[in-house]
Amino acid sequence: MNSNRVAAGTGIYGSTSNQLSGPLGIFVDANLDLYVADCFNDRVQLFQSGESNGITVAGSESLHQTIELKYPTGIILDAEKYLFIVDLGTNRIVGSSMNGFRCLVGCYGRGSQSNQLDNPSGLSFDRSGNIFVTDQGNSRIQNFLLMKDSFEKEKDLLNYLLQLKSIIIFKNILFSSKMAMNKQEKILINLAGDVMIGRLIDQLLPTSVHNPEEAALVHQFRLSRSLHCPYLQKGKYNYETIWGNTLPLWKEGNFNIINLETSVTTHDKLWPEKVFNYRTHPDNIACLTTANIHHVSLANNHTLDFGIKGLEETCDSLEKSGISYVGASKTRQHALGPVYLDIxxxxxxxxxxxxxSTTPRSSTSIRIGLLSASDHPSDWSSVPSFHLITYDLPQLYTQLAPLIATARLNCDFVIFSIHWGPNYQWIPDRKIQELGRWMINEGVDLIHGHSSHHIQGVEIVKRQNQTYGLIIFGCGDFLDDYAIDKQYRNDLSALFRLNLSISSSNLDNKKSIHLHSLSIFPVRCSNFQVNRLEKEDTDWIWIQQKLLQLSKIDNKTWTIGEDNNIVLDINS
Structure with missing residues (x-):
């Protein structure tokens, strides 16, 4: 061989159609078309024979909606032109069919079970179409068996499935719409406390509001910290940067919720006599869409920092980005809720x-009802479209009972996000505890609490019908630019992941939802970025011990999971 040519890429990493970044897996078909797993661009590129510009056939920026990828490393094309991809970042194998892409293996997260993978890197087929996967993190090669093309009866299909521990579907099998085969056994709900992307974080992002004083502070931070934190260099801090290594966790969630602790507005008129006022440029709502944030609570003490006009622009920005919200709004009805989403x-x-609430139920989704309120600031009682509560409990119960009842009647699972209690207090006030237990017994399934600036305990509440509700009294500050309190460690918090078990009736589409477990992923916010902690880190241990100390979980037990997480089994 005395000549060669570049088949794809320019020799310089990039993301344009003729460039690649970290290519790993390739496949050449019978037409000499080249498929490339363009790892760091999170896509698969097709370079047709003789062409230097690629076509994105899967992943980011594809012409047609396909599937989201994270670090694809291996690809194979079968004889029917269906594509199979090893997606390292999500620890799964995905494949295409006449109905589009779907997950085939590793669909329930990273792990060591027979249907899970840990850092898969390559795949191959045998003559029968069975698939072999290099499962690096588990030090093994997984073999997934071919499912037969068709079965005469649904009973035969179900019997076949029961006999196999790991199954992958390579052909187009027609499932009855009433079969449970096309559903997940669990739904993952990710929650975090306060996310404040205003002030100095706003000034670091590509687009920021006009504030010379904050811009000057950011300049000083860049001079003093860029060597230690290269991402703080000008032009490098972006919408992904803020999430650090927590981003894959958000991507795994079916439903992601935060408390948005800032106005999203260019309006510059401050709420009178308020000490701290936070805002971020409307373009920076991309921080939320980058992490697949689906819903935010706006009932907190910074939503109206820039007045009603600032709130209205915040609502407009969320609506344009397709992010649901409740707790504060342009109308009182929307602020009070409930709002509903089908997951x-x-x-x-x-x-x-x-x-x-009147949208017909679907057999392929669960319906979540969402409510939100805040117990401060009292000055905002003059704004009808802000859901403010006080602790005259009999009156408060009268106020909240119809909202909870409406949500309970019209959905499968109710979440109440609430900004309550003073800053820096380990144990919530007695009235807060009473309110939380009352809401659970009224029909709320999960209370998403925040405001204290640090983590507080969780409590499992068993209702009279023997089902469980969960109170997270304080999720802590997930992301912000705040000074650190050395006693309460407001720089330490967690991503809270609720695992829901679902069973449903094929007759009326009604769902039975159970709180299966709570997974807690400890994090630390430092230098305008949040990152997960390893369990060997002293801060990870500090968070674990605080949760043990502050929580009321009856006879339930904490365990350490396989992914540096803390697991609370609720109802297995």
Whole structure:
């Protein structure tokens, strides 16, 4: 061989159609078309024979909606032109069919079970179409068996499935719409406390509001910290940077919720006599869409920092980005809620869909009802479209009972996000505890608490019907630019992941939802970025011990998971 040519790429990493970044797996078909797993661009590129410009056939920026990828490393094309991809970042194998892409193996997260993978890197087929996967993190090669093309009866199909521990579907099998085969057994709900992307974080992002004083502070931070934190260099801090290594966790969630602790506005008129006022440029809502944030609570003490006009622009920005919200709004009815979203339960994660209470139920989704309120600041009682509560409990119960009842009647699972209690207090006030237990017994399934600036305990509440509700009293500050309190460690918090078990009736589409477990992923916010902690880190241990100390979980037990997480089994 005495000549060669570049088959794809320019020799310089990039993301244009003729460039690649970290290519790993390739496949050449009978037509000499080249398929490339363009790892760091999170896509698969097709370079047709003789062409230097690629076509994105899967992943980011594809012409047609396909599937989201994270560090694809291996690809194979079968004789029917269906594509199979090793997606390292999500620890799964995905494949295409006449109905589009779907997850085939590793659909329930990273792990060591027979249907899970840990850092897969390559795949291959045998003559029968069975698939072999290099499962690096588990030090093994996984063999997934071919499912037969068809079965005469649904009973035969179910019997076949029961006999296999790991199954992958390579052909187009027609499932009855009433079969449970196309549904997840669990839904993952990710929650975090306060996310404040205003002030100095706003000034670091590509687009920021006009504030010379904050811009000058950011300049000083860049001079003093860029050597230690290269991402703080000008032009490098972006919408992904803020999430650090927590981003894959958000991508795994079926439904992601935060408390948005800032106005999203260019309006510059401050709420009178308020000490701290936070805002971020409307373009920076991309921080939320980058992490697949689906819903935010706006009932907190910074939503109206820039007045009603600032709130209205915040609502407009969220609506344009397809992010649901409740707790504060342009109308009182929307602020009080409930608002509803249908969360798809199909194998491939699809975006939650905002709907009304009268929208017909679907057999392939669960319906979540969302409410939100705040107990401060009292000055905002003059704004009807801000849901403010006080602790005259009999009156408060009268106020909240119809909202909870309406949500309970029209959905499968109710979440109440609430900004309550003073800053820096380990144990919530007695009235807060009483309110939380009352809400659970009224029909709320999960209370998403925040405001204290640090983590507080969780409590499992067993209702009279023997089902469980969960109170997270304080999720802590997830992302911000705040000074650190050395006693309360407001720089330490967690991503809280609720695992829901679902069973449904094929006759009326009604769902039975159970709180299966709570997974807690400890994090630390430092230098305008949040990152997960390893369990050997002293801060990880500090968070674990605080949760043990502060929580009321009856006879339930904490365990350490396989992914540096803390697991609370609720109802297995």
């Amino acid at each position: 798809p339960t199909t194998i491939e994660k699809l975006k939650p869909v905002p709907i009304s």
